[in-house]
Amino acid sequence: MTVRIDRPLSPHLQTYRVTLTMALSIIHRATGIALYAGTLLLAWWLISAASGPAAYANVQAFTGNIFGKLIVFGYTWALMHHLCSGFRYFFWDLGYGFKANEREALTWGALIAGISLTVLIWIIAYTGAGK
Helix, strand or coil: CCCCCCCCCCCCCCCCCCCHHHHHHHHHHHHHHHHHHHHHHHHHHHHHHHHCHHHHHHHHHHHHCHHHHHHHHHHHHHHHHHHHHHHHHHHHHCCCCCCHHHHHHHHHHHHHHHHHHHHHHHHHHHHCCCC
């Protein structure tokens, strides 16, 4: 006969109040996964550029339509968000930013910087300022 021992249950999502720090931690993981898929798109673009004009035209046709642009925009945001959030984790690894106000500032900074860098990159790309 098995005796049941009453143990405390592990905390779960119903126990915690979702905070911005928690949400961005989850998004950081999700963007890391998305970067794997986006890197396949980047590899496809690079291989097609090396393969000749016909192959490159196929990739340009895909990335030139609205669906392709949304995917590339999402990849850009995932890359910039993951980069900025990575700096947040780096500061924490160094032992800084654990006070509540510092943690909030780092979290908001990573969120705003990721969005701002994405928009800036696309403005530069579309205005031709990068040429």
